[in-house]
Amino acid sequence: MKRKVEIAGGGIAGLSAGALFARRGWEVNVHEQGSEIREVGAGIYIKNNSLEVLEKLGVLDRIRGQGTVLERAQIQFADGTVKQERPLRDKSRVHTFARQVLIEGLRDAALEAGVNIVTGSRVTGALPGKGLLTADGGLHEADLVIAADGVHSAVRNSLKMGGGFTELPTIINRYLVEGRAFTSQPKTVEHWSGNRRIGVTPSGPDHTYVYMVAPAWDAKAARFPIDAEDWSRRFPKIADLMAVLHRAEGTQYHYGLVKCPKWSVGNIAILGDAAHGLPPTLGQGAGLTLMNAYALAHLVADADDVAAAVAAWEQRVRFISDRTQAWAVRYDWFTRQWPTSLDFARPLVAWSFGQFKCLNERMRVADRGLAQAGIDMMGEARP
Known part of the structure; x- marks a missing residue:
């Protein structure tokens, strides 16, 4: 007899x-409250740990032509000087895509595998040992329940475990701009000017992904649509881009952080942003999600005791997400709160992020994937 999993949320997780x-x-039943499977956002960085899972699912081959394989990552200051440069290869490889390209690739892979996607189904909670609760009064019984319903997870909140979502005092604007006029090379560049940052990267053959980050207390930076004159004054080398972004359609929101005391409650697993929502400073939101989803299926699917296997999954892989989340918060603090009186030292700190191997490896622990948790993506989990 087939075992059944009910999943809250039709996003990446x-x-x-x-x-x-x-x-x-x-x-498998996936409950999505929207009327269709759709990803909100612009572009997305897909790093090594994500790519390993997408390769296993066959999704990477499906969407590869709609993305960009990046060769280098740079940090440039407002005067155009390069303060850090990293090659992006091997365990540091990175592809970029429009978010909708990724979500459609995952949707098609799910449908081909036999997943039943139920749109217009709003999840309100879950009962350990029983199943998923929906707004129409339904109890969807299951051997396993997965809470993949985002930072404001109704399932997580229904379990009364504490923790939850905290808004951080950093704002980000995101855009997917038509064309590659500003990204002729396969590299991602993050431009720094004081406490503001602008990331510019190719995202497929026909688009450029741009994000703009600033402290929430920076009133001029918080204007939306952007004040092109103010941003151009801060970033004179890319002033032409500011004029484009002033007219472009984009989104603005605050960084956020999820604290989730437990990822496992009986036969319920909490996955993705519901478990470890983090600032996007390291580009690992999707990476942690895909990696943890693979580990969950790998460790639970054939287990006799689902609840025990879910608990073992959390114990085995959670450390990677916890460390990555902590480093993402530190990086956000550094770029947001660094005193202007110490701006002279900022280049040295930026340089150290790229040059000191021990620091870089700690900060980018997730890039190395599930092998750190003893899970071989080619086959069995090591004891």
Whole structure:
């Protein structure tokens, strides 16, 4: 008899977990409250740990032509000087895509694996040992429940475990701009000027992904649409881009942080942003999600005791997400709160992030994937 998993949320976490469990013979229902599967946002960085999972699912081959394989990552100051440069290869490889390209690739992989996607289904909570609760009064019984319903997770909140979502005092604007006029080379560049940052990267053959980050207390930076004259004054080398962004459609929101005391409660697993939402400073939101989804299916799908296997999954892999989240918060603090009186020292700190191997490896622990947790992506988990 097939075992069944009910999943709250039809985003990256829910669709990837659904596809992975369906491929292992489970009956899978994914509940998405929207009327269609759609990703809100602009571009997305997909790093080595994400790419390993997408390769296993066959999604990377499906979407590769719609993305960009990056060769280098730079930090440039406002005067155009390069303060850090890293090659992006091997365990540091990075691809970029439009977010909608990734979500459609995962949706198609899930459907092909036999996942049942239920749109217009709003999840309100879950009962350990029983199943998923929906707004229509339904109890969807399951052997496993996965809470993949985002930073404001209704499932996590229904379990009364404490923790939750905290808004951070950093704002980010995101844009997906038509064309590659500003990104002729396969590199991502983060421009720094005081406490403001602008990231510019190619995102497929026909688009450029741009993000703009500033402290929430910076009133001029918080204007939306942007004050092109003010941003151009701060970033004169890319002033032409400011004029484009002033007219472009984009989104603005605050960074956020999720504290989740437990990822496992009986037969309920909390996955993705619901478990470890973090500032996007290291580009690992999707990476942690895909990696943890793979580990969950790998360790739970064939287990006799689902609840025990879910608890073991958390114990085995959580350290990677906790360390990455901590470093993402530190990086946000550094770029937001660094005193202007110490701006003379900022280049040295930026340089050290790239040059000191021990620091870089700690900060980018997630890039190295599940091998750190004893899980071989080619086969079995090591004891």
